Amino acid sequence: MVHLGANRYGKAEVRVVRVARHAALDGRDLIRDWSVSTSLSGDLTAAHTVGDNSAVLPTDSQKNTVYAFAKKLGAVEPESFGLALAAHFVHTQEPITRARITIEEYAWSAIGGTGYSFARSGLLTRTATVVHDDTLGTHVVSGIKDLVVMNTTGSEFWGFPRDEYTTLGETKDRILATQVDARWRFRGFDRVNWAAAFVGARAAILAAFSGTHSYSLQQTLYAIGERIIAEVPAVCEVRLALPNKHHFLVDLAPFGLDNDREVYYAADRPYGVIEGTVLAEDAPDPGIAWD
Amino acid sequence: MVHLGANRYGKAEVRVVRVARHAALDGRDLIRDWSVSTSLSGDLTAAHTVGDNSAVLPTDSQKNTVYAFAKKLGAVEPESFGLALAAHFVHTQEPITRARITIEEYAWSAIGGTGYSFARSGLLTRTATVVHDDTLGTHVVSGIKDLVVMNTTGSEFWGFPRDEYTTLGETKDRILATQVDARWRFRGFDRVNWAAAFVGARAAILAAFSGTHSYSLQQTLYAIGERIIAEVPAVCEVRLALPNKHHFLVDLAPFGLDNDREVYYAADRPYGVIEGTVLAEDAPDPGIAWD
Amino acid sequence: MVHLGANRYGKAEVRVVRVARHAALDGRDLIRDWSVSTSLSGDLTAAHTVGDNSAVLPTDSQKNTVYAFAKKLGAVEPESFGLALAAHFVHTQEPITRARITIEEYAWSAIGGTGYSFARSGLLTRTATVVHDDTLGTHVVSGIKDLVVMNTTGSEFWGFPRDEYTTLGETKDRILATQVDARWRFRGFDRVNWAAAFVGARAAILAAFSGTHSYSLQQTLYAIGERIIAEVPAVCEVRLALPNKHHFLVDLAPFGLDNDREVYYAADRPYGVIEGTVLAEDAPDPGIAWD
Amino acid sequence: MVHLGANRYGKAEVRVVRVARHAALDGRDLIRDWSVSTSLSGDLTAAHTVGDNSAVLPTDSQKNTVYAFAKKLGAVEPESFGLALAAHFVHTQEPITRARITIEEYAWSAIGGTGYSFARSGLLTRTATVVHDDTLGTHVVSGIKDLVVMNTTGSEFWGFPRDEYTTLGETKDRILATQVDARWRFRGFDRVNWAAAFVGARAAILAAFSGTHSYSLQQTLYAIGERIIAEVPAVCEVRLALPNKHHFLVDLAPFGLDNDREVYYAADRPYGVIEGTVLAEDAPDPGIAWD
Secondary structure, X not given: OEEEEEEEEEEEOEEEEEEEOOOOOOOOOEEEEEEEEXXXXXXXXXHHHHOOOOOOXXXXXXXXXXXXXXXXXXXXXXXXXXHHHHHHHHHHOOOEEEEEEEEEEEEEEEOOOOOOEEEEEEEEEEEEEEEEEXXXXXXXXXXXXXXXXXXXXXXXXXXXXXXXXXXXXXXXXXXXXXXXXXXXXXXXXXOOOHHHHHHHHHXXXXXXXXXXXXXXXXXXXXXXXXXXXXXXXXXXXXXXXXXXXXXXXXXXXXXXXXXXXXXXXXXXOOEEEEEXXXXXXXXXXXXXXXX | OEEEEXXXXXXXXXXXXXXXXXXXXXXXXXXXXXXXXXXXXXXXXXXXXXXXXXXXXXXXXXXXXXHHHHHHHOOOOHHHHHHHHHHXXXXXXXXEEEEXXXXXXXXXXXXXXXXXXXXXXXXXXXXXXXXXXXXXXXXXXXXXXXXXXXXXXXEOEOOOOOOOOOOOOOEOXXXXXXXXXXXXXXXXXXXXXXXXHHHHHHHHHHHHHHHOOEOOHHHHXXXXXXXXXXXXXXXXXXXXXXXXXXXXXXXXXXXXXXXXXXXXXXXXXXXXXXXXXXXXXXXXXXXXXXX | OEXXXXXXXXXXXXXXXXXXXXXXXXXXXXXXXXXXXXEEEEOOHHHHHHOOOOOOOOHHXXXXXXXXXXXXXXXXXXXXXXXXXXXXXXXXXXXXXXXXXXXXEEEEXXXXXXXXXXXXXXXXXXXXXEEEEOOOEEEEEEEEEEEEEEEOOOEOEOOOOOOOOOOOOOEOOOOEEEEEEEEEEEOOOOOOOHHHHHHHHHHHHHHHHHHOOEOXXXXXXXXXXXXXXXXXXOEEEEEEXXXXXXXXXXXXXXXXXXXXXXXXXXXXXXXXXXXXXXXXXXXXXXXXXXX | OXXXXXXXXXXXOEEEEEEEOOOOOOOOOEEEEEEEEEEEEEOOHHHHHHOOOOOOOOHHHHHHHHHHHHHHHOOOXXXXXXXXXXXXXXXXXXXXXXXXXXXXXXXXEEOOOOOOEEEEEEEEEEEEEEEEEOOOEEEEEEEEEEEEEEEOOOEOEOOOOOOOOOOOOOEOOOOEEEEEEEEEEEOOOOOOOHHHHHHHHHHHHHHHHHHOOEOOHHHHHHHHHHHHHHHOOOEEEEEEEEEEOOEEEXXXXXXXXXXXXXXXXXXXXXXXXXXEEEEEOOOOOOOOOOO
């Protein structure tokens, strides 16, 4: 005999582009370029066990709701969109007790002075996740991913333990490069200025990465988390996953050439991965925020 | 003031190919083609906060250990490899209290009758994850991903609720296609025949997918989980994530053509995602198995 | 002053799945799972220079035509589909003098004995390209890509020149692995059995790869081309692009272990690339076949 | 009987990062982040037909040469690097008569004011290709790819022919978005300011895209080519491939909502592709520049 455990379902990667005409301060169009994913849970046992779909709002309807809310809400911050959309599903679908909305936002920069011309920036992807549960409350986690940063010096790695499989040399000067995947949990969701929080967190990441003389990527990770919490008081917890994008000095000695930190090769695989959490001292319990 | 929360680090995607010469029953070479990822945790606070690396076994050493163990252990099942490697790190590195090993295995089929020629099968990726914690015990989760399956009939979807955003029609006959991401947790790790469990679970997935007249992908998901547990008694829990790879009938009426379930277009995005867990009635608590 | 040179336009990656119900010999459904791309050329100068679209059949119409032809033609071989579609565009659109149709076909294998259940094989992608020009004639080029093959022995590389940048050692035994990208041009397009030609060419590739004791990937490339032409008389030319998917022996000596062709790491980048053409002695001029 | 046709071989995607310390005007480090591919051709028949490698400089040596030249040449423009490297292979390897070097360059922006901290920009990829043939001369083709641009208005599409498969409506206002793949051929390679040419061509692309009221993507393509040639006199030919990244207005009428150019969905596949060439009136014959 078996039984159903945790489950959820929804529509992934609804690619909606919301244009607000002449909405910028200078009269330009504003763009919200999003990939929105919805995920609903509640009492869906009958759907799984006997094919009774009476509680299964179609994922096609969820997709339509994303489009309709994009119209109704305008070019809002992604966190605001997620909060409204998550509440809608829980409030209007009786069997649904929890909704999780995840948004990726791709940034565009104005070009050409037309007011309607843009280039996709490619620097990073902004993320926002909202979980709304009708008994366990609502949580917002925002983030950045796909941000690739490099220090060409100011990084060391030594003093590590050496076992029988250790051949790595110590270094007092290496390239440190990573692709930042950072997510930060907010203490609440009322009266938060989402746009300012994003700008503040992004600046904190760049400042901490560049400003930390690093003895390991772990240390840089901690500095980033600490800085975000310091700069954005509405944030109580930061989770980071930092791949170590190795850049190895090429041995040019066989060709009669020295290589004083000039020529590196950028390795693909394998790569290190450093994952860690930094919490404010008074961070409340995360509950279902990260589920 | 902030403090460090959960953290771990390791080497990702070590691409090791282990060849066992003339090891197959018919004298062929055997291949294990793996991507191995390691992740260690323990008391690593000093590394994060003050740049003290005395507990940080380099990820380069972890990579070397993967290669050395591939030599020592031979072309074993990935679960056996993970168990040995995870135990090694916890047993030999004093500050390390938990190791997590994840392996992806890519299958090759013999070609040409030489005994040493192969083609990569591409049908699916086999996965195995071992978590070894020095107080919380050891868990094994195996799985399959990248397996794309389709039923060209035998699937319905109707009886769902209709809200103001619902435009989807009901259907008694649609294509059902998904890319299976299945993972199954074992009750223990002694005396399990990993190879047989993999073969059994794979067969169960294919049999349940093809053999279920489906009223929703949720129902198919549950049938797959149920079948794996029934066929592989060493398994106590199955977690599945099934994207609904939509195939929509093309409207050919504008061209004076009917389309009686003949011409479909395969959509990329958005897509449905159905996630669910099926548990044996007597499944023990998962503990850290899925962390 | 500038002027317009060569140009073309069309719709790329129309993802059509054609199901023929109960059409297999054993009563199973047949599937053609395709990505079809169209490209038209002719006198399109006015569209480029003055925005006059009177000759520009919309790419949306080209997409619709793909679907309609999938209905009309049934689950035919991709070459037959391309021939009919290319001719259609040239014959019905007065300004269009050339059409190029490219098809990728993804194979599915029957599972479960239902007659309507399938798994995507993943072994390789079949390709077919048809160019129809109203004065320069019609050409068919078929192919295979994404086929990954490996010989675990039977490959050497030595006797190469050594310059000041050469550090590579000679080897009498290495792994040889590649991802085959092969295309073959047919002498004509009447009375060709496309299905048999594909099966023959695929078999020739596998036989030549496994059966060639290789002194270089160049030699293997030539053997593959030679074998296809020998086995499929309708083919007059083969073009191959073979990446050398390097598998390097891991140096385990630092760990006190030997490594007699047992443990390799599979490198990602950089990789060698070998490109070459093999022609039948009497191959006619390719004309626009490869444009 | 068969014979060998055109062939070449080399190393692909050598990922070299060249750091020039304190080399920027303001004392910052300079970075050249490249993926370099080499391809050599000449009399390599014996390698293909009898496994005689005496003319086959290993691709491993080619890789080493990339690294050594990065050291020797410094953080130069990619075109200068390609010219030197291509000449080296042809001049030093007797059987080699032609070398083709392709470089992708990834841009980094300074962050944090340290002089050694950078973020990868992600806006676009710069490309440079040099072909050096010992009888047919030397050609340089530079380019940009991965640049995604969008006009949210200022684009129309109407006046196209309608056949039996045409259902598309005419529009006087649509989103026009594309991912620019542009390559431009230089008249020569002496006394060209590669950096200035790149900056000029990039500006020309952005200005032409944003500044063209477009009746078709073909018209925009031509305007881009024309503008590059006008702004960068050293360029004589431009080849462009522009996917039409469709953004379709969502029909919100079923939900009682209008949609006056506000909510779009960004489609993945299929997509239009417009390819075209723009030439200066006095453009010399390209010879082998594009091979």
